[in-house]
Amino acid sequence: MTSRRPLDPLDLLDISALLTDEERAIQQAVRQFLRDKAEPHLARWFEEAAFPSALVPAFGDLGLLGMHLTGYGCAGTNAVSYGLACLELEAADSALRSFVSVQGSLAMYALWRYGSPEQKERWLPAMAAGSAVGCFGLTEPDHGSDPAGMRTTARRNASGWVLNGTKLWITNGGIADVAVVWARTDDGISGFCVPRDTPGFTTRDLHGKLSLRASVTSELIFSDCQLPLDAQLPEAKGLRAPLSCLNEARFGIVWGALGAARTCFESALRYARERPQFGKPIGAFQLTQEKLVEMALELNKGLLLALHLGRLKDNDALRPEQVSFGKLNNVRAALAIARSARTILGANGISLEYPVLRHANNLESVLTYEGTSEIHTLVLGEALTGLSAYR
Structure with missing residues (x-):
């Protein structure tokens, strides 16, 4: 009988097996970089309201800035690799993923798609390197x-x-x-x-x-x-142009929110195994296990959804309504995971010693920007009914 490797609690469905070797390598490289350069300082940056600007050139060296774009010093990765990078960035802190998203999927993408040759040459190489923001x-x-x-x-x-x-x-x-x-x-x-x-x-x-x-x-x-x-950006005609840029950024959020959720779940799982109460770890109680299982279900379902949308995008088949589906579902699920994880940590859950409430607070912004939950609900409602509810 073939021996099986142990089940990964953070990847119950073995979604990593659906990735290519290159995608896994990119994800691991970003994860290791953030563990070394960001993780020890995240609580302090949050408490002091300080953006780590020293990381920007390092992001450029790692190829994270405009990484899914081609030319002008951009890495030219596929959409799934970009999504995995966003997941790891937000597993550290939403602020880091937000910086990379705005730099690459909003500002750089707008110039890359709609700018003049002169605008592209002036700004995109410097932005890809992190020497311009x-x-x-x-x-x-x-x-x-x-x-x-x-x-x-x-x-x-x-x-x-x-x-x-x-x-x-x-x-x-x-x-x-x-x-x-x-x-x-x-x-x-x-x-x-x-x-x-x-x-x-x-x-x-x-x-x-x-x-x-x-x-x-x-x-x-x-x-x-x-x-x-x-x-003037010569190729940008009408509101459709900025909305297409927002769609690029929303794709990163579909993945990124799950990074925050994964960190919260991982923290709650570790705490549940170690925290004694009534003579045994709280993870041995049925109510705690139910919370952990619900978190794992939503995290893994969200990852499958993100991967599916990434494959669609890499095949140039992703529709804006499908991005709304992913953003609405995954951010909502991530916020629920963060809140449930906080209850497992009890009073410790409100401390910056643990990352859970920091992520929950950040996700409140992620829930709103790049389209509120209400707007994405109406986008999907129109897709279902053919009737616009905006006006």
Whole structure:
């Protein structure tokens, strides 16, 4: 009889066997890097609300920035490899995955797909190397889920464009060397490449956050911001362009949220095995085992879903509605896992000595950004019924 290796509690369905050798190697390399360079400091970064900017060039050296894009110094990996990297990044902290997502799937992707050859050559190699940081300015103070109502405007004048307006809740905004900004023009919504030193462009970092504390979140302010004609992204026509960028970022979230969930489950499982109560480990009680089993079920189902969507994306067959399916399901499942894990840890669960409540707090933001649960529900509702519920 063939001997079997022991069952991995973190991979009950042996999903790793469905990966290629290269995909597993990429995942392991990212996991080891984060264990060495990030894990010892995560609690402090969260408590001090400090983004570890020193990691950015290291992310570039590891090939994480724009890793699923081709050319311009990008690694050109497949979608599943990118998803696995996002999973490992968020297993450390959502702030790290958010940085990589915004850099690669929003700012870099927008330039890569819609920018001019000159814009691509100027910015993409530096962004891939981590020597330049980008942000993506779409959300406004009064227009989050409804970007079509944006008030930021770009008006033509004799020398180029004049940009006026405000963007809010912008990840990387305060540290960005370049912002990809979406504004209303006489011809519809267009994208613009706005370097940090552009006159009339300022930023203000947001403080007092209880979630994503190790991430830089900012307001972008444009006051008669003067741009040359060639600042416009020439291939970006209408709202469909920024929404396609959001879809790229949402794909990373489908995987990333499960990284946070895995860390919470792993912490709860270890604690349940070691914490004695009533003369035995709490993991020996039926109620605790039920919680652990429910967590394992949702984690493994979410991983199968993420892998399926990744294979669809690699075959150029992934639909936006399917990404909404993955984002809605996996973030909701991850948040439930984090909350249940906190109950197993009891009072210790609220301490930064353990990662569980840190992840739960971060996931509250992940639940909202790149489309709220309500918006993704309506996307799927329209896919099912053929009827739009937005207006």
